[in-house]
Amino acid sequence: MRILGSVPRSGAEARRRLQQAALELYRERGFDRTTTAEIAARAGLNERTFFRHFPDKREVLFDGESDLRAALTEAVAEAPDGLQPLDLILHAFRKVEHILEGNRPFAEPRLRVIAETPALRERDLAKAASMAEAVAEALRRRGVADRLAGLAAHTGWAAFHHAAQAWIDDSTQSLDAYLLQAFDDLRALSLTTPAADAAR
Amino acid sequence: MRILGSVPRSGAEARRRLQQAALELYRERGFDRTTTAEIAARAGLNERTFFRHFPDKREVLFDGESDLRAALTEAVAEAPDGLQPLDLILHAFRKVEHILEGNRPFAEPRLRVIAETPALRERDLAKAASMAEAVAEALRRRGVADRLAGLAAHTGWAAFHHAAQAWIDDSTQSLDAYLLQAFDDLRALSLTTPAADAAR
DNA sequence: GTCTATACTGAGATAGAC
DNA sequence: GTCTATCTCAGTATAGAC
Numbered sequence: 001m002r003i004l005g006s007v008p009r010s011g012a013e014a015r016r017r018l019q020q021a022a023l024e025l026y027r028e029r030g031f032d033r034t035t036t037a038e039i040a041a042r043a044g045l046n047e048r049t050f051f052r053h054f055p056d057k058r059e060v061l062f063d064g065e066s067d068l069r070a071a072l073t074e075a076v077a078e079a080p081d082g083l084q085p086l087d088l089i090l091h092a093f094r095k096v097e098h099i100l101e102g103n104r105p106f107a108e109p110r111l112r113v114i115a116e117t118p119a120l121r122e123r124d125l126a127k128a129a130s131m132a133e134a135v136a137e138a139l140r141r142r143g144v145a146d147r148l149a150g151l152a153a154h155t156g157w158a159a160f161h162h163a164a165q166a167w168i169d170d171s172t173q174s175l176d177a178y179l180l181q182a183f184d185d186l187r188a189l190s191l192t193t194p195a196a197d198a199a200r
Numbered sequence: 201m202r203i204l205g206s207v208p209r210s211g212a213e214a215r216r217r218l219q220q221a222a223l224e225l226y227r228e229r230g231f232d233r234t235t236t237a238e239i240a241a242r243a244g245l246n247e248r249t250f251f252r253h254f255p256d257k258r259e260v261l262f263d264g265e266s267d268l269r270a271a272l273t274e275a276v277a278e279a280p281d282g283l284q285p286l287d288l289i290l291h292a293f294r295k296v297e298h299i300l301e302g303n304r305p306f307a308e309p310r311l312r313v314i315a316e317t318p319a320l321r322e323r324d325l326a327k328a329a330s331m332a333e334a335v336a337e338a339l340r341r342r343g344v345a346d347r348l349a350g351l352a353a354h355t356g357w358a359a360f361h362h363a364a365q366a367w368i369d370d371s372t373q374s375l376d377a378y379l380l381q382a383f384d385d386l387r388a389l390s391l392t393t394p395a396a397d398a399a400r
Numbered sequence: 401g402t403c404t405a406t407a408c409t410g411a412g413a414t415a416g417a418c
Numbered sequence: 419g420t421c422t423a424t425c426t427c428a429g430t431a432t433a434g435a436c
Contacts, residue, residue, distance in 0.1 A: 125325040158354035190390045246425050
């Protein structure tokens with residue numbers, strides 16, 4: 001029986017508490033002025049426990065990565081036939097976008113603190129690159145040419161990031177709407193009228 | 201009068217020695233197994249001096265950034281009229297590519313150690329993102345639409361990175377040749393035939 | 401859960417260029 | 419003398435080894 005105030009020993013529960021505590025503290029004092037000991041204390045745990053769950057102070061905000069990766073590669077694999085590479089990617093993003101949209105109370109402050117903290121932004125970019133590689137691999141399995149797959153995945157990710165940022169900053173439309181817009185812009189890139197005259 | 205073995209007090213000279221020592225040690229033992237004290241020792245300097253020149257252990261390999269940034273934005277500004285955004289970027293990359301090509305003895309081991317060290321790869325991605333932002337700003341000044349500029353810059357950077365990697369890994373052609381190929385691939389992305397049949 | 405190496409910081413002392 | 423690069427000393431916090 002669980003006594004009031006006691007700390008649950010379930011690993012998953014501890015993880016969640018650590019993530020929540022870290023996000024709160026990073027927002028309150030900033031990432032640099034938050035110690036791992038403080039995070040652990042707020043979660044009612046020992047500092048050492050923090051490092052048993054997360055390899056470092058940044059990783060605590062990048063936990064859902066493998067879920068998102070799995071969802072994305074699966075969405076690419078199951079997309080309908082007959083799509084161009086970029087449309088394949090758009091299809092996949094639209095299919096998993098609900099993961100972010102449905103978890104906005106956590107996703108929004110998370111993206112905010114990442115955007116304003118260089119150390120976290122670095123980690124975010126690394127995760128994005130690794131995720132883009134996974135998408136590229138999924139594209140290759142669908143028959144997209146080797147060199148094109150990597151470029152398409154990274155390009156698609158730039159569009160996704162662009163959309164997610166607008167979703168946080170503007171927040172007048174749904175993430176899905178921003179996604180569609182970003183991929184429209186992407187296609188427009190190769191068709192744009194020369195920039196010549198506008199420059200004067 | 202300069203006594204044999206004394207360390208020159210010029211700041212620029214010390215910087216160069218620290219960079220050279222760091223690159224050598226990172227390649228010999230790996231980034232993680234190299235201490236800042238060892239780098240300083242090989243450069244004939246004190247550990248504390250290392251941190252006066254570079255804010256952290258990674259940054260020592262990312263010094264030419266501001267030069268490259270200046271060269272790139274200038275190249276975008278001075279590109280001929282009538283180019284599409286992506287062609288503007290390609291023009292700029294081709295104009296500064298000689299900075300890498302001409303410094304291969306340093307650039308090549310540097311890119312190698314970055315590619316194989318996660319911590320350095322993170323920093324590299326962050327620099328790339330920040331550089332892409334600078335290019336985006338330069339594009340806007342040339343009249344490229346606001347939202348398109350960011351996408352074009354990040355997309356162009358993906359192509360550039362792709363080219364630079366091939367230049368290091370394959371090294372059968374010039375960097376310029378890989379650049380042209382990458383941007384061709386990029387344009388092909390929007391025109392590719394559906395991936396449908398190849399998947400079976 | 402304990403212990404330790406090391407990245408990094410701050411303040412003040414010293415040494416050389418001018 | 420000033421100015422700046424470097425060094426010495428004394429720490430703290432992260433992360434890894436045990």
